[in-house]
Amino acid sequence: MSTTTPVSEDAAAADAAPLPLAGIRVVDLTMVWAGPYGTKLLADLGAEVIKIEGPARTDLTRILTIPANRDFDRPFDASRYFNEYNRNKLGMAVDVQQPAGRAIIRELAAVSDVLIENFRPGVIKRLGFGYDELKALNPRIIVVSLPGFSSYPPEASIPAYGPNIEQMGGLAYLNGYQGGPPHKSGISYGDPLAGLGGAAAVLLALLQRERTGVGQYVEVSQRNLLLGMIGDALVAHQIGSPPARNGNRSPAYAPQGVYPAAPARNATGSASASGSTGTGGSPGPGGSEPPVPGWLAVSVVTDDQWRALCQTMARDDLAADEQLATVVGRMREHDRLDAAIAGWTSGRTADDAARQLQAAGVPAAPVRAPADLPGDANLVARDFFRTLPHPEYGEIRITAPVWRFDGHRLGVRTAPKFGEHNREVLAQVLGYSADTIDALERDGVLADRPRQS
Amino acid sequence: MPDYPLRGFRVIEVASGEAVALAARVMAGYGADVIKVEPPGGDPSRGVGPFPPAAVGPEAGAAWHYFHGGKRSVVLDLTQAAGRQVVHALAGRSQLLLTDIPAADRDAYGLDRAGLRAAGPDLSVVSVTPYGERGPYAEWSASEITEFAVGGQMSLMGDPDREPLKAFHNQAECQASLHVLGAALAALLAAARAGEGQYVEISVQEVQASALEAQGPMAFNGDELPAGLLRMGNGSWATWGQFQCRDGYVGCFVNVMNLPSFFRAIGHPELLERVGDDEFMRGECYKIVTEWCAARTKQEVYDTAVEFGAPMSYVAEPADIIANPDIARTGVWRTVPHPVAGWIRVPGPPFRSDEMAFDLTAAPSLGADTAAVLHDLLGVAAEEIQLLAGQAGWAARNAATASPAAGPR
Numbered sequence: 001m002s003t004t005t006p007v008s009e010d011a012a013a014a015d016a017a018p019l020p021l022a023g024i025r026v027v028d029l030t031m032v033w034a035g036p037y038g039t040k041l042l043a044d045l046g047a048e049v050i051k052i053e054g055p056a057r058t059d060l061t062r063i064l065t066i067p068a069n070r071d072f073d074r075p076f077d078a079s080r081y082f083n084e085y086n087r088n089k090l091g092m093a094v095d096v097q098q099p100a101g102r103a104i105i106r107e108l109a110a111v112s113d114v115l116i117e118n119f120r121p122g123v124i125k126r127l128g129f130g131y132d133e134l135k136a137l138n139p140r141i142i143v144v145s146l147p148g149f150s151s152y153p154p155e156a157s158i159p160a161y162g163p164n165i166e167q168m169g170g171l172a173y174l175n176g177y178q179g180g181p182p183h184k185s186g187i188s189y190g191d192p193l194a195g196l197g198g199a200a201a202v203l204l205a206l207l208q209r210e211r212t213g214v215g216q217y218v219e220v221s222q223r224n225l226l227l228g229m230i231g232d233a234l235v236a237h238q239i240g241s242p243p244a245r246n247g248n249r250s251p252a253y254a255p256q257g258v259y260p261a262a263p264a265r266n267a268t269g270s271a272s273a274s275g276s277t278g279t280g281g282s283p284g285p286g287g288s289e290p291p292v293p294g295w296l297a298v299s300v301v302t303d304d305q306w307r308a309l310c311q312t313m314a315r316d317d318l319a320a321d322e323q324l325a326t327v328v329g330r331m332r333e334h335d336r337l338d339a340a341i342a343g344w345t346s347g348r349t350a351d352d353a354a355r356q357l358q359a360a361g362v363p364a365a366p367v368r369a370p371a372d373l374p375g376d377a378n379l380v381a382r383d384f385f386r387t388l389p390h391p392e393y394g395e396i397r398i399t400a401p402v403w404r405f406d407g408h409r410l411g412v413r414t415a416p417k418f419g420e421h422n423r424e425v426l427a428q429v430l431g432y433s434a435d436t437i438d439a440l441e442r443d444g445v446l447a448d449r450p451r452q453s
Numbered sequence: 454m455p456d457y458p459l460r461g462f463r464v465i466e467v468a469s470g471e472a473v474a475l476a477a478r479v480m481a482g483y484g485a486d487v488i489k490v491e492p493p494g495g496d497p498s499r500g501v502g503p504f505p506p507a508a509v510g511p512e513a514g515a516a517w518h519y520f521h522g523g524k525r526s527v528v529l530d531l532t533q534a535a536g537r538q539v540v541h542a543l544a545g546r547s548q549l550l551l552t553d554i555p556a557a558d559r560d561a562y563g564l565d566r567a568g569l570r571a572a573g574p575d576l577s578v579v580s581v582t583p584y585g586e587r588g589p590y591a592e593w594s595a596s597e598i599t600e601f602a603v604g605g606q607m608s609l610m611g612d613p614d615r616e617p618l619k620a621f622h623n624q625a626e627c628q629a630s631l632h633v634l635g636a637a638l639a640a641l642l643a644a645a646r647a648g649e650g651q652y653v654e655i656s657v658q659e660v661q662a663s664a665l666e667a668q669g670p671m672a673f674n675g676d677e678l679p680a681g682l683l684r685m686g687n688g689s690w691a692t693w694g695q696f697q698c699r700d701g702y703v704g705c706f707v708n709v710m711n712l713p714s715f716f717r718a719i720g721h722p723e724l725l726e727r728v729g730d731d732e733f734m735r736g737e738c739y740k741i742v743t744e745w746c747a748a749r750t751k752q753e754v755y756d757t758a759v760e761f762g763a764p765m766s767y768v769a770e771p772a773d774i775i776a777n778p779d780i781a782r783t784g785v786w787r788t789v790p791h792p793v794a795g796w797i798r799v800p801g802p803p804f805r806s807d808e809m810a811f812d813l814t815a816a817p818s819l820g821a822d823t824a825a826v827l828h829d830l831l832g833v834a835a836e837e838i839q840l841l842a843g844q845a846g847w848a849a850r851n852a853a854t855a856s857p858a859a860g861p862r
Contacts, residue, residue: 020643084670164766174621186609192664196631203638208458216808236515237771238797241503297602365599370672378590406652
């Protein structure tokens with residue numbers, strides 16, 4: 001594998017200029033994936049994101065993805081999921097069931113730019129942090145809510161997870177193999193969209209505030225964002241050409257598909273999926289697991305690319321077949337072409353096949369499994385994975401910020417331990433005395449361990 | 454009183470993919486003046502359907518109509534010096550330029566960093582490409598299926614016993630469009646503060662890899678993924694899966710805290726105490742849920758979900774969505790004219806706020822605004838526009854004319 005110099009921002013300028021969102025303070029009441037993914041984007045650019053959990057209200061992800069075969073001093077700090085999406089944030093644990101805890105939230109909101117939450121609709125108002133109450137304290141505050149559907153009944157009252165919202169938002173219907181039923185996404189697809197929408201809403205409101213001088217309340221519906229992702233299908237339906245479920249095929253180009261490739265062997269001699277090179281993922285004991293085939297995604301968009309594909313596969317017969325010279329003909333013969341391509345890809349790893357096809361100008365790429373990504377040559381060269389110190393693991397691997405600003409080397413700081421920054425935030429942001437903070441700890445308004453952990 | 458948050462901002466779009474297109478559309482809706490620079494043959498999405506039956510044409514396709522609502526169209530041939538001069542002049546009068554032109558072609562189109570910085574010191578740029586501007590894959594050809602494959606999300610989607618599955622259309626680009634939008638807004642904020650334009654670079658592969666839920670963080674650290682986190686199709690658990698119903702499909706996706714309401718909803722509250730019994734859940738319980746769903750319509754399942762507060766849903770089709778009064782009530786729709794179909798509904802504002810106005814015009818005809826933009830913004834006289842038109846080849850040619858910027862993605 002080529003080890004080129006990491007491609008990253010100019011480190012020399014790193015500390016000279018303030019980070020793009022430096023000075024923006026966000027009170028983050030969100031949990032699980034959607035909200036934290038969004039506030040991650042803001043924290044990655046230097047916003048001061050104060051994530052607030054509670055002694056009896058920990059982020060659900062803290063109890064997930066903790067490796068089972070190890071002993072941790074504080075297992076709730078060892079969640080891989082939590083550490084990835086909550087890096088670069090400060091962490092507090094405040095009991096909002098107590099008046100003193102609710103007061104802390106309100107006082108923080110009074111000196112913050114943003115409060116963002118994804119409780120069920122109505123909850124923050126009951127707690128006393130509704131927009132009307134907060135704007136009286138701080139007219140510049142921007143409050144963003146992230147409901148799955150909206151705050152209007154009846155849909156406000158239905159618990160909704162990614163797969164539910166994806167169905168109601170129309171994407172599941174359009175997903176699926178050709179000739180097959182609707183299909184769910186492999187991830188809770190709407191969640192990162194909701195987080196992205198939340199971050200964008202914050203930024204748009206900040207821009208508007210430059211002109212108006214005041215904040216606002218913004219509701220970001222995951223379902224409505226999903227509609228935006230399928231807008232062309234909704235247009236197609238209304239103009240009399242309803243969209244079809246195409247699976248891996250294209251309605252406009254052929255051939256296109258995902259084809260089986262030979263398993264690859266990594267440095268330890270054991271098989272890994274999709275043939276990525278380098279040291280990443282989880283090497284098993286040499287040769288003890290059955291080889292997992294790779295997959296290659298290919299699409300031929302132009303007739304030139306079709307000829308290049310034939311040449312690469314050494315299939316003069318296909319190149320010479322007049323019927324296949326145009327996309328119409330290739331669409332008719334798609335099954336036959338799929339078999340031909342699969343016959344070729346099966347004889348080589350996905351990475352080798354992709355390299356050969358790319359050299360000929362044909363769009364092709366291996367299907368990367370998550371475990372293959374740390375070994376992907378492009379991600380490695382771009383320094384996309386960072387290794388951070390971690391109190392429970394010694395070290396943990398986290399992804400780099402996606403929005404790469406020239407002139408800034410955006411750093412990654414380990415996610416907060418539970419309640420890690422209680423004292424720091426109260427003292428430095430709210431000016432609480434040490435005695436006051438001690439009393440809050442004694443009264444259980446603050447915690448550094450989840451209750452009954 | 455609502456106002457347009459991006460009133461007064463100008464955005465130049467030089468791109469052919471959905472990531473830039475959709476981000477720019479949202480910005481147009483929120484009040485920015487979005488100028489889409491098209492090559493003489495037109496943006497490639499004009500040739501992508503679906504089209505109305507018997508009405509194929511560069512103004513009528515669903516892709517063009519949706520992704521480019523709200524924008525102005527200026528035709529420029531960036532392979533010509535005259536065209537590049539115009540785009541630089543426009544850059545000097547704009548706050549933002551969004552592009553997905555391959556890094557290797559930037560110089561040739563006048564979109565290199567130095568050229569843009571000279572043209573507009575206040576201009577911020579967001580650049581999005583399949584693999585990033587720099588790296589060993591920077592010059593790889595890409596398409597919607599390769600983008601979805603190479604960042605990790607495809608491997609988790611589809612049935613476990615066959616090839617993995619791509620999502621509808623180009624979800625990798627559409628996801629990336631929200632990154633382009635966010636990065637652009639962050640750049641505008643940072644530029645105002647720093648007193649100079651910002652340059653932001655985004656890789657679609659990284660967009661994908663950053664959103665791998667639990668599987669990513671686990672696998673990146675060498676943790677083995679349990680079966681339930683691998684590719685598992687539509688789910689086949691009694692409490693996590695898609696089920697057939699009388700008039701389509703529904704979903705039951707139940708987390709621990711919802712189990713009581715779920716079992717009440719399906720009329721079997723007594724089953725709650727058996728959730729620890731794997732064999733029962735996979736067998737008899739799965740059968741009970743399957744039959745319960747099969748006996749009901751989508752609407753009946755939804756009404757039950759509302760009544761009991763249970764996480765059940767239905768697979769909505771376009772017709773359901775367009776007619777749904779709950780969706781309409783959120784104010785998400787806008788109506789725009791389509792040249793063949795008349796007034797149609799399109800998703801409008803992604804955010805709901807009393808302060809943020811959002812409105813959309815129809816997607817522009819090819820080059821409809823070229824003369825007005827050149828005259829009003831750049832003071833180019835009418836005769837000169839004619840001359841430039843000859844030089845730059847602005848006469849709308851057949852859409853089949855290949856333009857180097859036009860690699861369909």
